[in-house]
Amino acid sequence: MKHMILASASPRRKEIFELAGLSFDVVPSHVQEVITKERPEEAVMELSGQKAWDIWKKTQGDEIVVGADTVVVSEGKILGKPKNEDDAAEMLSMLSGSVHQVYTGVTVICEGKETSFYEETKVRFYEMEDQEIRDYIRTGEPMDKAGAYGIQGKAAVFIRSIEGDYYNVVGFPIARFMHEMKKILSQTKKGI
Numbered sequence: 001m002k003h004m005i006l007a008s009a010s011p012r013r014k015e016i017f018e019l020a021g022l023s024f025d026v027v028p029s030h031v032q033e034v035i036t037k038e039r040p041e042e043a044v045m046e047l048s049g050q051k052a053w054d055i056w057k058k059t060q061g062d063e064i065v066v067g068a069d070t071v072v073v074s075e076g077k078i079l080g081k082p083k084n085e086d087d088a089a090e091m092l093s094m095l096s097g098s099v100h101q102v103y104t105g106v107t108v109i110c111e112g113k114e115t116s117f118y119e120e121t122k123v124r125f126y127e128m129e130d131q132e133i134r135d136y137i138r139t140g141e142p143m144d145k146a147g148a149y150g151i152q153g154k155a156a157v158f159i160r161s162i163e164g165d166y167y168n169v170v171g172f173p174i175a176r177f178m179h180e181m182k183k184i185l186s187q188t189k190k191g192i
């Protein structure tokens, strides 16, 4: 049985791993994240890889290390976490009344070999009034989340529809991950 490490400080990712009944430890990476890729789907895989390798290098090499990164893309612009409340307001007014994409990239390192993939979910927001945006920001919820909202939290009331995996928006596409893990483990000697 291989030991699994989730290289993430995100409480959401930890909860999703627990939901799936996985046995794992959490070791967050504090690596300096550097984006060299222009396309968001490549950028999230690149960043998830940086987090996973950062932690893998600190292990004995026989662990499975998992890193992830989530961004929101609206009108072709990549939105990470807001820098401040004004930034959050700007992001939310972009999302208001329109459709955007959420990309989560995942990197799994197993036996020193990297597998990376991403999932895309489309999210449509109802129109948000300026006062609603201000009130939502005041809850503090947007500040640690890509695109300045939490679909699993108080932003639920603004979500008109989603297309794709809900958990991908929350920060980790668990079903795709389990599917990929079956393939990865079938190629290892002992399995998990």
Ligand SMILES: Cc1cn([C@H]2C[C@H](O)[C@@H](COP(=O)(O)OP(=O)(O)OP(=O)(O)O)O2)c(=O)[nH]c1=O
Pocket (backbone or CB within 6 Å): 007, 008, 009, 010, 011, 012, 013, 028, 029, 051, 068, 069, 070, 071, 072, 081, 102, 144, 145, 146, 147, 149, 150, 151, 152, 169, 170, 171
């Ligand atoms: C869009 C959206 C994002 N998020 C969160 C998921 C991620 O935690 C966060 C995006 O930031 P990330 O940089 O992907 O992750 P993180 O800094 O929280 O954790 P780590 O780098 O250590 O793995 O936004 C939600 O919780 N709900 C949402 O609806």
